[in-house]
Amino acid sequence: MTSERRYPDEISGPFPTPPREFTDGEDREIEIRPYDGSDAEYESLSEMYVEFDPEDRAQGIPPGKESRIRTWLDGILADDCYNIIAWDGDTAAGHATLVPDTDGDHFELAIFVLQDYQQAGIGTNLIKSLLGYGKSVGITKVWLTVERWNHPAVSLYKKVGFETTGAENFELEMAIRIGDDEE
DSSP, X not given: OGGGOOOOSSXXXXXXXXXXXXXXXXXXXXXEEEOOOOHHHHHHHHHHHHHSOGGGOBTTXXXXXXXXXXXXXXXXXXXXXXXXXXXXXXXXXEEEEEEEOTTSSSEEEEEEEOGGGTTTTHHHHHHHHHHHHHHHTTOXXXXXXXXXXXXXXXXXXXXXXXXXXXXXXXXXXXXXXXSOTTO
16 A cells, blocks of 8 residues: 555655667667657667567566567556656667656656666666656656566666665565655
8 A cells, every 4th residue: 555655765866867868888878758649769668578588587577479569668658657768769769758657646666778778877867867857847746666686777776765665575675755745
């Protein structure tokens, strides 16, 4: 339940807001920008998820079949969600989203980076940019779950300011405060 979820007292950040560009660890020029709702961007995201390595799927997402990917995308690209995409030219290399809880006051973060683009700084830049984007639209609290043995992801989340706030058998819940509820 969201009312029971704990958040750190300290506000993390500041975080950059998209659009922004950077050179990744493989010397690729990457642009991070909000999802624009166009058919072209939708199709690029769908293609990214079709190519997604099954080994990198966690907690059942992203789905594996194209029809299920499109249904899932329709949900997380809804008007009440906030999405940014990392672009390598016309290729969607990564995607991060903030999806509201049922109360609409807290948002769950999910991030996906294609295998060929991992370990190059794209995930870090995506998360920071998504948190900056979230703060710019008034979001103050963000949470996520991660498989406890996914040490690279846990390390990344901690690096940007997430704190562990709960643990189940296989998952850690982590949370971050990016703004003041009074703002």
